[in-house]
Each structure stands twice: as structure tokens, then as C-alpha cells.
Amino acid sequence: MRSQAINIYEQDPVFSPDPTWTLAEPRLLLVDDEPRLLASLKELLDGQGYHLTTARNGAEAVAELGESHFDVVLLDIGMPDMSGHDVMDVINARGITTEVIVLSGHTGIEAAIGAINRQAYGYLRKPYRTDELLALVRNALEKRRLHIENRNLFARLEQSEKMYRFLIDSSPDIIYTLDQSGRFTYINRRVTELLGFDRDALIGADYAALVHDDDLDRARYVFNERRVGERASRNVELRLKCNEPASSERHFETSLRTISFNSIGLYASDKAPSVEYLGTYGIARDVTEKRRAEELITYQAYHDILTDLPNRALFHDRLELALLQARRKEQQLALMFIDLDRFKIINDSLGHLKGDELLRQVATRLRSCIRKGDTLARLGGDEFVALLPDLEKRTDATVVAEKFLEALGAPFVIDGSELHISASIGIAVFPEDGENDDELVRHADMAMYAVKSDGKNGFGFYDRSLLDAAHEKVLLEQELRRALQRGELEMYYQPQVDTAAGNVVAVEALMRWNHPRLGLLTPGRFLPLAEEMGLMVMLSDWMVDAVCADMQRLQRDGYRDLRFCINLSPTCLGRDEFFRKLWRTLEERKVAAEQLEVEITENICIRNPDLAIRQLNRLTELGVRIAIDDFGTGYSSLAYLQRFEVDTLKIDQSFVREIGQEGGHFPVVLAVISIARGLGMDLVAEGVETERQVRYLQQAGCRVMQGFLFHRPMPVRQLQSVLAGQASARQADVPLQEAG
Numbered sequence: 001m002r003s004q005a006i007n008i009y010e011q012d013p014v015f016s017p018d019p020t021w022t023l024a025e026p027r028l029l030l031v032d033d034e035p036r037l038l039a040s041l042k043e044l045l046d047g048q049g050y051h052l053t054t055a056r057n058g059a060e061a062v063a064e065l066g067e068s069h070f071d072v073v074l075l076d077i078g079m080p081d082m083s084g085h086d087v088m089d090v091i092n093a094r095g096i097t098t099e100v101i102v103l104s105g106h107t108g109i110e111a112a113i114g115a116i117n118r119q120a121y122g123y124l125r126k127p128y129r130t131d132e133l134l135a136l137v138r139n140a141l142e143k144r145r146l147h148i149e150n151r152n153l154f155a156r157l158e159q160s161e162k163m164y165r166f167l168i169d170s171s172p173d174i175i176y177t178l179d180q181s182g183r184f185t186y187i188n189r190r191v192t193e194l195l196g197f198d199r200d201a202l203i204g205a206d207y208a209a210l211v212h213d214d215d216l217d218r219a220r221y222v223f224n225e226r227r228v229g230e231r232a233s234r235n236v237e238l239r240l241k242c243n244e245p246a247s248s249e250r251h252f253e254t255s256l257r258t259i260s261f262n263s264i265g266l267y268a269s270d271k272a273p274s275v276e277y278l279g280t281y282g283i284a285r286d287v288t289e290k291r292r293a294e295e296l297i298t299y300q301a302y303h304d305i306l307t308d309l310p311n312r313a314l315f316h317d318r319l320e321l322a323l324l325q326a327r328r329k330e331q332q333l334a335l336m337f338i339d340l341d342r343f344k345i346i347n348d349s350l351g352h353l354k355g356d357e358l359l360r361q362v363a364t365r366l367r368s369c370i371r372k373g374d375t376l377a378r379l380g381g382d383e384f385v386a387l388l389p390d391l392e393k394r395t396d397a398t399v400v401a402e403k404f405l406e407a408l409g410a411p412f413v414i415d416g417s418e419l420h421i422s423a424s425i426g427i428a429v430f431p432e433d434g435e436n437d438d439e440l441v442r443h444a445d446m447a448m449y450a451v452k453s454d455g456k457n458g459f460g461f462y463d464r465s466l467l468d469a470a471h472e473k474v475l476l477e478q479e480l481r482r483a484l485q486r487g488e489l490e491m492y493y494q495p496q497v498d499t500a501a502g503n504v505v506a507v508e509a510l511m512r513w514n515h516p517r518l519g520l521l522t523p524g525r526f527l528p529l530a531e532e533m534g535l536m537v538m539l540s541d542w543m544v545d546a547v548c549a550d551m552q553r554l555q556r557d558g559y560r561d562l563r564f565c566i567n568l569s570p571t572c573l574g575r576d577e578f579f580r581k582l583w584r585t586l587e588e589r590k591v592a593a594e595q596l597e598v599e600i601t602e603n604i605c606i607r608n609p610d611l612a613i614r615q616l617n618r619l620t621e622l623g624v625r626i627a628i629d630d631f632g633t634g635y636s637s638l639a640y641l642q643r644f645e646v647d648t649l650k651i652d653q654s655f656v657r658e659i660g661q662e663g664g665h666f667p668v669v670l671a672v673i674s675i676a677r678g679l680g681m682d683l684v685a686e687g688v689e690t691e692r693q694v695r696y697l698q699q700a701g702c703r704v705m706q707g708f709l710f711h712r713p714m715p716v717r718q719l720q721s722v723l724a725g726q727a728s729a730r731q732a733d734v735p736l737q738e739a740g
């Protein structure tokens, strides 16, 4: 509500009430050049309740009239300097409001005519009768009183009219009246401010000049409203045209405003409305901003703010509708679940602002691949869905999926740097792969996961076998929860061999699940599930216990220098509790922290490098060694390697696997070896499977190796025999190479 302090009296002095317009003590001016007559006149009027002022000639009278206000002037005509007529001319010329009674010694008619022509109230010839004079003065004062009352009444009327106009014109609403044929008879100033129309030009114009063509039908009821009271039109919203005042061309409609109308019929009499219908009176309130705000809220409720794509809610609405139509027309429709590969890593390493920019660019590219009737929505994070109604055949979805992958294939430029990203797309087609909204989404999601676990960057359709896999997953989840209590988990150990000395210097602890139904499962089958289910902390705690127990056992066997390497998930490293647990267990088992090495991957520093570095330093303080696993495959900055103590670099199996042909050159392997040397770290090559690899690595300067060529991961009992065999072989001086 706008408020504005306006003094309407200031705008027009006519409406100021005159404080002198009161007859409490009437003011009389007595003018005569004959001092004796002036004195007797004064004496005559004294004691009558008047305020008397005297003037001895015309000039004095004019001066008094200029200074004070008088209700009645008793004026002599024949004065030497200035006649009574001259004084009256001054009174008339200056617009002085007073009543003049002429007192004349002249006997001729001219003096009387002159006085009457100058609007004298009365004329008395000298000598006059006292009672006659007093009566004339009283009558003049009565006329004066009536005049004052009239003026005050008029001023009040003018004032209230002005107040009414002011209120109507400063109303935030458009207020109007129409005649019986729908033509404006009145409209307030607000119409100009709001719609840009000249209000005078609108008077006499048909209301239709203002109304948007599409709303004319509804407008008819509002603008021809004959009803009054409760039944009259209330809060009817119409769109009104706006006039563009600045344009030199006659550009009539430039935009629209939404206006809410309340209107009633206007009748000549309040009492009998049906008798004489005059037209319609209405108040129209601008609700455009309210409407826009509501529209924005609705838009935001159904759209993803980052990409401007439909969100989950709108997507489900559209899917429901599309399904209704597809059922009715017996058509197919495709639902595609699009999930970006490795987005989390990119987002964590580059920061969320760049991640957001990437998502925006991805959305733009995906949108460019679909047709008008299709819907692309963002469900959240890096998950998009596409809905393709009117699908002629299943393979049409293939074309769109290929387009999506191709569109994402070109590099993205974010802040001047090039970025590559791919996507895994799962497709479910109605009615074959799902009958309803929920089923289709679930099945497309399953198909997408299948693509992910099949190497990502591709697309695949849902089929029943995926459902079996999903059931299997649910089953596995339940079994994993029970695996710990049932003692089905077991630690295996894979030796790391110093190929120059020929002995096992360390073992990597690798978890196994002796699954009652599926046999021995490697971590790839159940650790991601455990991570997803939030069981990782529990499993890690169990692993630390189990490894420390085995360390103690082997220590008792005499292997005090054997190093045990454990894999640690970032989820565990972030917990303070883990350190207490590790320290307590090492204490209880009486094994040296220096015998333990924690393998982490480079990515551990991506999400929260400061926390990771703090925690790694705590491990070092405990005496535990740190190894970087899969070095060279992740996303790390060498700068991080200098912020905590790294004891060992492990050359990743993928690099070792490349060492194929004899005499070849494998620069990544050489680079990792020289980094380790340069930073004074130990080196382990993992995944060594061939003699050729051993030779190359040895020549390049890497002595310690781990791989199937030497040993596969094994249970602790088997490890004990390997170590025992190694000890006796050394005694017999037999070269170390496992037989099986």
C-alpha cells in the first residue's frame, strides 16, 4: 500500500477556511470628513457590540480597508479628497468583501444611482433617523452573515469534492463507471499509470478497447453487471491491454496486465434498483505481480533451477499423461535414464561451480537431441531422464540414445579448460518393459546400472535378466548383513616379493566372502554394495581385528618383519573413531604399528584434501606406513604427496599389463618408478603375471612385485605354509618361485 502525505489545502487556497469569517464581534468602518458627524455616528453605534474604526476622509478609509477586514462600511459620499463613490470603486476593484451603507448629504438622485450601481447595500440620506440607521446596519450584517455561511458551505463542498477526487485518483485500483451500453462515463487517473491510456480519451469509449480479445466473453459479464450486493461480480480476473506511450508509431498492444474486477450495477435510486439502471460501477485491481509471482512459484515447483529443465514432479506428470495417451492410442513410448559417468569425481575435483556449469552444458546438449513433443528432465545430481512418446518402434529409442552419446562425446569447455564426460543410458519401453510410471522408471534405471557395470559410456534396453540381477542384489544385501555374524568373511593375503632377494617382504590383506550359496566372492562383488548400504565402517572394523589377529599369529611364528598392507575406504579414514579402534587393536594384539601399511588411492584427497591429509598424518604419527595404490590412475596432484608422508608407491596393474612385448618402452611405468625414486619412496609393482614383466620392471629399477606369477591371494594358513616353505627353501638355498 503506497502512502503519501498530501495537504490538499496547500494545493488550492480557495479551500482554506477563512478564519476572519465570523461575526462574533462585527467590524464596522465609519467614514466621514465632517468630524462632528463622524463623532455622532460613532456615539450612536457605540455599545451595540460592534468593533468600530473611524476614517476622516476617503484616503484614510482606503488605507484602513487595505489593512483590516470590515463587515460593514458606513460611507459618506461627499468628501473633498476622494468621494464615497471613489472609495467604493476601490472596494470593487480590489474584490474586498464587505457591505457598504452610503450616508449622503446630497439630495440629487445621481448620488443614490451611483451608490446602487457600485453594489452598495443601503443608502441613507442625511439627516437620517437613528432607528433607520441601526436597522440598516443590522440588516447589512445579517446579509453579511448569510454570505459568510454560504461561502463556508461552498468551501466545504469544494473541499469534500476535492477530497473525493483525490481519494479516487490516488487509489491503487482503477475505478470506473460505464453507461448502459458499456461506455466509460468515468475512469480515474490510475488507468493512465497502469495501462498507459489517456483517461480523457477513454471517456465515451467501449470497455472492449481495454480487454484482451481472448477474455472478451468473460468481460461481458463484468462490464454489463446489473446485479448489486452479494451476487455482483467479485474477483473476476481479466487481462487488459497496455498502451505504449513512448512509441511514435501507433503500437497499441505491447503487453498485458492481469486485473481482478469487482463490479456492481448502478441505479438512480438505492432503494429500487430495478427501476432505473444507469450503468456499471467497478473497481479493478492490478494483480499482475501477484500472478507473476504465483506463476514463478509454480514454475520453480516444476522446474530444475540449475538447468531450467522440468524436474521430477513435472516429469512424472508428463509421463502419466503420455502413458494415458499411449494406452488409448495403443502406442509405445520410451523412457531413458541418463546418468553421467564419473561426474562425482569431476564435481569433487573441480569444485561445485564448475560441476554446475558442466551440468548446464550437458542439459543444453541433451535438449538439442530431442523433438518438440519429447521431455527431457533432470531428476537431481547427474541424473537426467528423457521421455519419448509416440514411439513407432523400439529401435527409434536407439537413435536418440546414440545422439545423446554423440552429443556428449565432444569436449566441454569450462572456464577455458576442456573436459570429457560420457553417460550410461538405460531404456525401458512401454508396454513391453513396464506397464506404469513406477515400473518404467525402475526398469530404465536398472538398464542404466547394467550399462554402468558393463564399462559405462553406452546404452542398453531393459530385459528380464536385469530384474533377476536386481533380485539377486536385494538378496545379497540381506545376506551381507548376516555375513559378519555368521563368520562368512575371511581375510586373504597376497605376498609381495622382493625379486632380488627372493623373499616375501609384505602381504596385501584382501577380503573374501565365503558365500554359502555363491561360493568365494571377491571384494568387487560385495564391497560396493557394503559402501552403498553404509556397512563399510562395520566391515573395516572387522577387517582391522582380523588382520591384527593374523599379524599376531605370524609374529608368534617368528615373522616379525613381515609387513601387512590393508586397504582402507575413504569412509573409514574420515572417522576419528577409526584411529582409536586401530590403536586399541594394535595394542591388544601387541603388534607394532610399523608392521602395518595402509593402502589408499590418490582420489582420497579429492573431496576434502585438508581432512584427508590431517588423518593421514595421524596414521604416520601412530607409526603406520602409507602406500598409494593404483598410482597414476586417479586424480591427484603431486603437491598433495608432499603434504603427508608416503612410504610406498604401487604401480597399477593396468600399467604393468601393458608391458607386453620384449624390448618395448613403457613410459608411464618408468615415470612412476622415477617419481618414487625421486621422492625416496618404496616401490611395488602389482598385477605381475609374466617373466617379461618381471625383467622389464627389474631393469627399470623396481624390485618388489605382487602378482599371480608369484602368488595368488590366499588364506592365512596357506600363507603360513608359503612363509614356512620360503624359510626352509632359504635354508636349502632353493630359488623362490611358487609352484601353484
Ligand SMILES: Nc1nc2c(ncn2[C@@H]2O[C@H](COP(=O)(O)O[C@H]3[C@@H](O)[C@H](n4cnc5c(=O)[nH]c(N)nc54)O[C@@H]3COP(=O)(O)O)[C@@H](O)[C@H]2O)c(=O)[nH]1
Residues within 6 Å of the ligand: 494, 508, 509, 510, 511, 522, 523, 524, 527, 543, 567, 568, 569, 629, 630, 650, 653, 686, 687, 688, 689, 706, 707, 708, 709, 713
Ligand atoms: N576397503 C577395502 N577394500 C578392499 C579390501 N580387500 C580388498 N579390497 C579392495 O578390493 C579390490 C579388489 O581386490 P581383489 O579382488 O582381492 O583383487 C586383488 C587381487 O586379487 C588382484 N590381483 C593381484 N595380482 C593380480 C594379478 O597378477 N592379475 C590380476 N588380474 N589381478 C591381480 O588385484 C587386487 C589387488 O590390487 P591392489 O589392491 O590394487 O593392490 C582391491 O584392489 C581393494 O581395493 C578390504 O578389506 N577393505
